[in-house]
Amino acid sequence: METYNAQRKRKIPKFAQRWLTDEKFKLWIEPVDTDNTLFYCKVCKKNFLCTSRVSRHANSICHLRNYKNLSANMDNDIDNSHKRKYQSFQPRWLEFDDSFRLWLCEPPSDAKNSSFFCRICNKSMAGDLAHIRRHAECDTHVTYLKNINEVMNMQDVDESSLPFDVRKDIAEIRFRALILDKCISYQTAGAILQFFKNVGKDPNILANMKMEPPKRSIRISNVKCGTD
Numbered sequence: 599m600e601t602y603n604a605q606r607k608r609k610i611p612k613f614a615q616r617w618l619t620d621e622k623f624k625l626w627i628e629p630v631d632t633d634n635t636l637f638y639c640k641v642c643k644k645n646f647l648c649t650s651r652v653s654r655h656a657n658s659i660c661h662l663r664n665y666k667n668l669s670a671n672m673d674n675d676i677d678n679s680h681k682r683k684y685q686s687f688q689p690r691w692l693e694f695d696d697s698f699r700l701w702l703c704e705p706p707s708d709a710k711n712s713s714f715f716c717r718i719c720n721k722s723m724a725g726d727l728a729h730i731r732r733h734a735e736c737d738t739h740v741t742y743l744k745n746i747n748e749v750m751n752m753q754d755v756d757e758s759s760l761p762f763d764v765r766k767d768i769a770e771i772r773f774r775a776l777i778l779d780k781c782i783s784y785q786t787a788g789a790i791l792q793f794f795k796n797v798g799k800d801p802n803i804l805a806n807m808k809m810e811p812p813k814r815s816i817r818i819s820n821v822k823c824g825t826d
Contacts, residue, residue: 610635611648623652626665641665685713691727695734700778701743702730706785717777718742720784746775 612634617623630636636645637652641664646655655661687704691714701719705712709722714730716723719739723729733739749771757765777787798804 613637613648617652622656627652641668685726687714688727691730694727695731697734698730701739703781703783706783715784717784718746718774742774745771746778750775 613629613636615629617627617637618629626640628638628640630638630645633645635648637648638645639655639661642661692698692702701717703715703717705715705722709715711724712722713724713726715721716733716739719733719742723733725732745767749768752768757768760768773787773791776782777784782790794804797807
């Protein structure tokens, strides 16, 4: 006659392979290679007898609490990994390639989560030296640099015969080349450009301006500011 212990051992259910494809269990359940009457919970990090019913364990307070804590830790790891992409500008980057000195610089203070700034593309970006090298080889950057070189090498070209849009592009490229050569920040360059837009409303004044102090004292009176 079969003993009680033998009957109990015979009735213990075995691990069911269908649990590995069940949406409720497959993310956290694993079989135990050394004992097919057990299942391993990756959330609770423990073995459990299959007699405890997988569905009951999935809804247990202990499992749900551990699952919540694990999810929170994974979110923190993702956030920290995302933040690690952003690092402060490193002056030593300029030493890896002489061409970097032409366009690579520290990003503006208002450019959040940025690591470097491209003065050619007028763009702040995040990353490390690998990202900088990748940007230097991208089509947009290479095209901008090529245009600058072509315009600066223009000779014996009657620009007055060119269409307005082309003359405007040439002027913008020359202005960009100037601020690159003089290491002028884009914020300052923008202010300078706005100044000359205002002065340029009278082309004669702009054409006759000099980098010299005025030879006479200037007094302005009875000038309306445009508001009553």
